[in-house]
Amino acid sequence: MRPVQYNENSKVTLAEIPEGYWGEGFMTTMFDKAIGAARANSMWPLPFATSCCGIEFMATMGANYDLARFGSERMAFTPRQCDMLLVAGTISKKLAPILRQVYLQMAEPRWVIAIGACASSGGIFDSYSVLQGIDQVIPVDVYVPGCPPRPEGILDGVMKLQEIVKNESLRRRNSPQYKALLNEYGIQ
Amino acid sequence: MTKEIIQERLNQAFTGAALQWAEPWGMLECTIPADQNLAIVTFLFQELGFQFLTDITGIHYPEQEGKELGIITHLHNLKDNIRLRLKAFVPVAAPDIHSLTSVFSGADWMERETYDFFGINFVGHHNLKRILNVDEMDYFPMRKEYQMEDPTRLDKDDEMFGR
Numbered sequence: 025m026r027p028v029q030y031n032e033n034s035k036v037t038l039a040e041i042p043e044g045y046w047g048e049g050f051m052t053t054m055f056d057k058a059i060g061a062a063r064a065n066s067m068w069p070l071p072f073a074t075s076c077c078g079i080e081f082m083a084t085m086g087a088n089y090d091l092a093r094f095g096s097e098r099m100a101f102t103p104r105q106c107d108m109l110l111v112a113g114t115i116s117k118k119l120a121p122i123l124r125q126v127y128l129q130m131a132e133p134r135w136v137i138a139i140g141a142c143a144s145s146g147g148i149f150d151s152y153s154v155l156q157g158i159d160q161v162i163p164v165d166v167y168v169p170g171c172p173p174r175p176e177g178i179l180d181g182v183m184k185l186q187e188i189v190k191n192e193s194l195r196r197r198n199s200p201q202y203k204a205l206l207n208e209y210g211i212q
Numbered sequence: 213m214t215k216e217i218i219q220e221r222l223n224q225a226f227t228g229a230a231l232q233w234a235e236p237w238g239m240l241e242c243t244i245p246a247d248q249n250l251a252i253v254t255f256l257f258q259e260l261g262f263q264f265l266t267d268i269t270g271i272h273y274p275e276q277e278g279k280e281l282g283i284i285t286h287l288h289n290l291k292d293n294i295r296l297r298l299k300a301f302v303p304v305a306a307p308d309i310h311s312l313t314s315v316f317s318g319a320d321w322m323e324r325e326t327y328d329f330f331g332i333n334f335v336g337h338h339n340l341k342r343i344l345n346v347d348e349m350d351y352f353p354m355r356k357e358y359q360m361e362d363p364t365r366l367d368k369d370d371e372m373f374g375r
Contacts, residue, residue: 117346150361150368152353153345 039065056194063107063133064189066095067182070106072126074113077140080172081112089175094182103129108185109162112172114142115155127162128211132197135189137166137181140173147171163205213292215240218260225255239295246283246300250310253285253298257315262287262296268312268322270330272304274356280304281332285312302332311336329354 042061044053069091073081084091085099100106103126115123127136138158141147144167146156158164165188168181196202206212218240219233229252232243244252256262266286273280279301287296302309311334312319323334324343331352334340342349351358361368 118344146362146365150365152358152360152362154362156362156365 059194060190060192064095064186067108067135067186067189068098068100068106069096069182070101070103070109070126070130071099072109072111072113072123074111074115074119075142077112077143077170077172080175081110081139081178084175084178089179091179091182094179094186096182103127104131106130107133108135108137108182110137110139111143111158112139112178114147114149115158116153117155118153120155120158120161123158124161133189133192135165135185136162137168137185138164139168139170139178139181141169141171143167144169161209162211163209213261213289213294215294218294218296221260222252222255225259226252239297241297241299243299243301246302246309249283249285249298249300250312250315253287253312254315256287256296261289261291262294264288264290265312265316265318265322266295268319268326270326270332270354272330272355276301278303281307281330283309283326283332307332308335310334311340313337328352331355 039061041051042053042057044051044057071078071081071085073079083089103109107130109127109130111123127134136158138144142149142154143158144164146154148171150156155161166181166185168177170177173181193199215235222242223231226248229245229248234241234243253262264287266288267284268286269284271282271284273282281302281304283300283302285298285300287298288294289296300309307330309332311323313323313334313336320337320339321343323332323337324340326332327334327337327340328342328345329352341347345353353360
């Protein structure tokens with residue numbers, strides 16, 4: 025029989041469990057920490073891939089730079105079932121209302137990552153037809169620079185978003201600062 | 213069917229129009245009067261076998277008074293493998309020209325794009341409205357008097373970025 029190697033030198037990292045009080049068969053922790061950990065480690069992305077950054081995002085989803093390790097196993101291409109909107113690629117001014125509509129259809133809590141130079145600021149396309157950064161129409165949490173960014177860069181952006189999500193307060197979506205932010209974009 | 217035969221037949225059929233011929237880089241090119249473009253294209257389609265419309269596009273020469281906007285039509289005779297370029301110039305004050313949609317249905321979107329970017333009015337087009345730009349845009353971006361760069365950016369220094 026061939027020798028079988030079990031997980032002796034396993035390099036798999038598990039997500040950390042939030043600190044709490046452990047007892048016989050139970051563990052108590054704070055809602056914030058438990059929910060933050062749950063949300064951060066199971067972010068379902070909505071890929072809004074338009075051009076070259078979309079290809080890099082496809083590479084990130086592939087087996088080599090696996091995005092599913094971080095909990096993004098299911099890329100549901102519907103805004104109703106996703107929590108993070110990944111805008112990858114050049115957004116033209118004609119597409120901007122559609123992007124806004126997709127963002128409005130997402131349910132709270134929702135986060136947005138702008139992948140690449142074009143989504144962050146218009147990139148090299150300083151022109152009459154290209155939207156100079158998606159933060160002109162929707163609020164953005166993480167910007168990933170690059171043209172296109174390496175898959176490691178996109179993963180770094182996702183990990184930074186995970187940090188944001190883990191430490192986000194549960195009351196944030198009802199707070200006046202958040203409402204003010206949405207008002208700037210004209211979103212109710 | 214050679215380029216000489218095409219030149220002869222067109223010159224014979226349209227003796228009144230002053231057709232100017234040229235052959236830059238080996239491709240036959242003809243500058244035609246704008247009001248006869250439909251007649252010439254129909255003749256080319258039916259008699260000389262130019263049954264493939266490659267492209268319709270526009271160009272803007274602001275220094276040519278009275279003939280600023282050009283409509284450039286590329287035709288291709290697939291049977292004899294001959295390409296032909298037709299150039300028609302219209303003034304910017306009245307940029308009207310016949311639409312080729314009665315001959316080629318592919319001219320539909322090509323003319324909409326040329327209208328979108330240059331403001332050329334294709335008479336006879338059934339649905340001439342903007343196709344690639346935002347519908348509310350009120351100017352024609354590819355005309356030379358409008359800059360290419362986005363006008364709402366405040367953070368870019370004009371001298372450094374050559375805007």
